[in-house]
Amino acid sequence: MDLLEVLESGWNGFNAVNERKKPANYDRALKETLDLLTNKKGYSTHRRAALIEEAMTTSDFPYLFGDVLDRTMLASYQAVNPVWKMYTKSSTVSRIYPQVGAYRFRMGDGDQYLAEVGQKGEYLASKRSETKFSIYVKKYGRQFDISWESIINDDLGALLDTPQRFARAAARTEHRLAVAAYAADIGTHAAGNLYENTVNMGNLDLTIGNLEISVANMRKFTDVNGEPIMSGAKYLVVPPDLEFTARAILTSATKMYTAESIDVDGTIYSTPYPTANVVAQLGLTLVVDPYLPIMDTTYGTKAWYLFADPNDVAAVECDYLTGHERPEICMKASDKVAVGGGGLITPMSGDFATDNILYRVRDVFGANKLDWRGTYANFPGYGQ
Secondary structure: OOHHHHHOOOOOOEEEHHHOOOOOOHHHHHHHHHHHHOOOOOOOHHHHHHHHHHHHOOOOHHHHHHHHHHHHHHHHHHHOOOOHHHHOEEEEEOOOOOOOOEEEEEEEOOOOOOOOOOOOOOOOOOOOEEEEEEEOOEEEEEEEEEEHHHHHHOOOHHHHHHHHHHHHHHHHHHHHHHHHOOOOOEEOOOOOOOEEOOOOEEOOOOOHHHHHHHHHHHHOOEOOOOOEOOOOOOEEEEOHHHHHHHHHHHHOOEOOOOOEEEOOOOOEEEOOOOOEOHHHHOOOEEEEOOOHHHHOOOOOOOOEEEEOOOOOOOOEEEEEEOOEOOOEEEEEOOOOEOOOOOOEOOHHHOOOOOOEEEEEEEEEEEEEEOOHHHEEEEOOOOOO
16 A cells, blocks of 8 residues: 555545646646636526536546635635644644654753863763654544535635635644643643643743743743743734733833832831833734643633743744645545446536535644743642
């Protein structure tokens, strides 16, 4: 069994539109198909229906029509703003679950400070260690159908609405998985959790002072040898409920303190404080992620996260299967044959039982946890 057959396992009878070999005049034929479906030339209903029915008898029309849907879905998919891609690392892997798609390694030792070498002394060897992370991607999808009558009668509105909906479904699936990989992932680092209490998480509300504390704590992270990793916070990720609080913190040039001190004789003295909001000078990028309260029903409306640049230290990596980096529409071959002979008929005639024309959308994706040193979080109310 070759690789394509392996990847198509469970999709028997379906052909991926974008995997079919295109003839030399394919682009022209695709344009003509789109013009016909959208009735660009303004044919009467009867004339347009006759032309579509005639086109449906050709062997190329199913793939041309499927390509129209595929490109419509891709356009809608690319139009979505996937904010999670800002603070996660993106890559591809060569194998699909249940096999491990790939491994990522965090190297340790060998780059710590140099030991002193005495006169005629020996240079001591440095040990090397590595931490291995397993990367997985899984297949996600759904089937949908278009009735034969819709192909004949529709003005393309409902037909193109279907791939747009599946494009949104694919984008939402990826977004949910990316957020679920880290949202409230509280436990111990030894057990594989991203957040461990008092190590890279706290329970503070989002304020200027608490953001200062959290940024400072993140900058204290060291590698496995106890050396500073020199990578601080770059992204502040918050749920919609904290958006305006975060914007006020990151854009305010000054901060105000009202604390006062009272002398033993009862005299009230104002305590001087610096008023510059240095947090606004850190260059943190605000990311408002609407899936935080959806994927975390306990802390989702009030938890807030700091992420390092994923190119420096990645806490989460999101992966696609190599060669399948976007959702794909597959079309099912018809199971009907003409009574008068001629063998199998065009897929645009639909299936035997219902005349429905069947499609599936497939997305191969995975969100995987990597190094906890790439993130810091606060879960207000935790442990209280």
